[in-house]
Amino acid sequence: MGSSGNFFVAGNWKSNGTKESVSKLVKELNSSKFPSDVDVIVAPTFVHLPYVVDNIDSRYQVSAQNCWVGKAGAYTGEVAPEHLLDLGLQWVILGHSERRSLLKESNEFVGDKTANALAQGMKVIACIGETLEQRESGQMYNVLDGQLSGIADRIADWENVVVAYEPVWAIGTGKVATPDQAQEVHAYIRKWLADKVLPKVSGATRIIYGGSVNDKNSAELAGKEDVDGFLVGGASLQAASFATICNANAKVAA
Numbered sequence: 001m002g003s004s005g006n007f008f009v010a011g012n013w014k015s016n017g018t019k020e021s022v023s024k025l026v027k028e029l030n031s032s033k034f035p036s037d038v039d040v041i042v043a044p045t046f047v048h049l050p051y052v053v054d055n056i057d058s059r060y061q062v063s064a065q066n067c068w069v070g071k072a073g074a075y076t077g078e079v080a081p082e083h084l085l086d087l088g089l090q091w092v093i094l095g096h097s098e099r100r101s102l103l104k105e106s107n108e109f110v111g112d113k114t115a116n117a118l119a120q121g122m123k124v125i126a127c128i129g130e131t132l133e134q135r136e137s138g139q140m141y142n143v144l145d146g147q148l149s150g151i152a153d154r155i156a157d158w159e160n161v162v163v164a165y166e167p168v169w170a171i172g173t174g175k176v177a178t179p180d181q182a183q184e185v186h187a188y189i190r191k192w193l194a195d196k197v198l199p200k201v202s203g204a205t206r207i208i209y210g211g212s213v214n215d216k217n218s219a220e221l222a223g224k225e226d227v228d229g230f231l232v233g234g235a236s237l238q239a240a241s242f243a244t245i246c247n248a249n250a251k252v253a254a
């Protein structure tokens with residue numbers, strides 16, 4: 001834990017789930033145990049949001065996986081922050097690498113969406129991360145700088161932002177970053193925030209890691225100074241694994 005906030009674990013269910021599997025998962029999550037000082041968030045598909053909001057235990061907060069860049073209106077197929085707030089949601093994940101690559105979301109667009117969501121009263125899990133090619137060609141820090149600047153150039157208040165570092169080569173590959181690799185980049189992001197935004201923001205912002213986090217590797221990653229939590233994909237669909245990950249920091253502290 002390098003930040004002053006609570007340990008933060010978010011489960012990104014991505015484009016997964018049926019009515020049946022979501023209801024089973026919610027039931028299992030409702031009987032999972034984790035410390036009260038861990039912020040635990042689940043992010044189902046838009047379709048499953050109302051069910052999850054109505055049925056999940058209040059120890060969990062619910063997040064969307066994306067939202068529109070402006071206000072509600074004539075934007076076919078889009079879901080605006082107003083819709084999410086109306087449902088009682090506070091959180092939204094923005095800039096996930098799957099959207100950056102598959103839907104060509106630019107750093108500027110992700111920054112605009114972040115600014116819009118914050119201005120409308122939401123909290124944002126803002127994702128950044130490099131591809132293997134970028135890492136191996138020495139471009140990693142340039143790429144991260146561009147992604148961070150896309151956000152920092154457009155927002156003044158970071159209080160409701162969590163930064164998720166998700167190296168693209170570790171997402172869904174089973175190839176997790178080593179604790180030292182994660183720590184190196186998290187420390188870089190923390191310093192970037194101190195230098196380019198404010199030392200106060202650097203100390204208060206949670207920087208979480210995502211990419212093949214599971215019940216076996218989470219405690220060691222959580223032991224790293226600047227790892228303030230996780231953004232979990234595949235393992236968040238298994239209630240028992242997710243619960244272990246939510247307890248990773250307590251294991252470190254024990």
Ligand SMILES: O=C(CO)COP(=O)(O)O
Pocket residue numbers: 012096166170171172173174210211212213231232233234235
């Ligand atoms: O992209 C991720 C979370 O947003 C990580 O996914 P996996 O945990 O499945 O690698």
